Amino acid sequence: MLASAWATLLAACGTPPSAPVQPANVAGTTARPTGVARTWDEYKLRAARRIHAANAAETFSGPLPDPLQSIPVLQVKLNRDGSIKDIVTLRVPRQSPETLELARRAIRRAAPFEPVAHLPQPWQFNETFLYNEQLKFQLRTLAEAP
Template sequence: MRFIERTSTRAAALTASAALLAGVLTSGCAPTQAPAPQPAPAPAPARPAALPDTGARWMAPATPKSLSELRALAAMRIRAANADRHYDGTVPDMLLGIPVLEVELNADGSVRRIDVLRKPSNPQAQDTIKLASDAVRRGAPYGDVSKLPRPWKFTETFLFTEDRKFKLRTLDQ
């Protein structure tokens, strides 16, 4: 019986504390007594230095209903995850490189493999292949593709300018 009394007393004290804190927060008044320190949140998992977090991971991936929708949704996620590396507007007459990648996914939308279908002909643009591959990885996951027919693949063409910013051909059409 004592356990029940102590538990209900603690619950009442917690409820009263929460009500007091809620009243202080809504009234804008400072509390007279400092609240108990909260435990520090667990640190976020470390990300590779080459792939900085751009906030795209907070966007919930949509579940594509067809392979063509997968390609469009993937292009939008790649663009969102690489906003500082992407350019808008018209494609310039001269491009640095145009790598074409084929991306194979796992059932959960994570990247399984990236194959290069077309390498840039410009020798100075060979690094755009890695830039494009990294951009695809930053955009993952691409949603649950388990209900789509296999293979779970899409292709994307990257249009790189001299300053190594890209535009996706899927979004340029």
């Protein structure tokens, strides 16, 4: 009787009893994505999560300080296999210019990224690093993620 009630409850929720439970899609999660990213927006979010996970000791969470200490913006150009082809500086921070190199190292630490051959060219994405006074960062992509 209890098993029947449980099956009825699960059926009412629309989740079959054998369906695996997936981790919540939370910014900064280290859960391994399934399948390939279908769009550049999805790819960029996965790349940001990978950068965050690979550099957890250098990140901060919570509200962004006002003003931010430094805001370097980088463009990551990729090879078809997800390896880094080049990292181009789009914005050099006026304050704490050393964060530019910190951001470059954070990206390299996270590489290689997922393959991109199935996505339209150019194979690249931009990322904005938001540094606080302790020179720890949040990624704009994750700060703005729903």
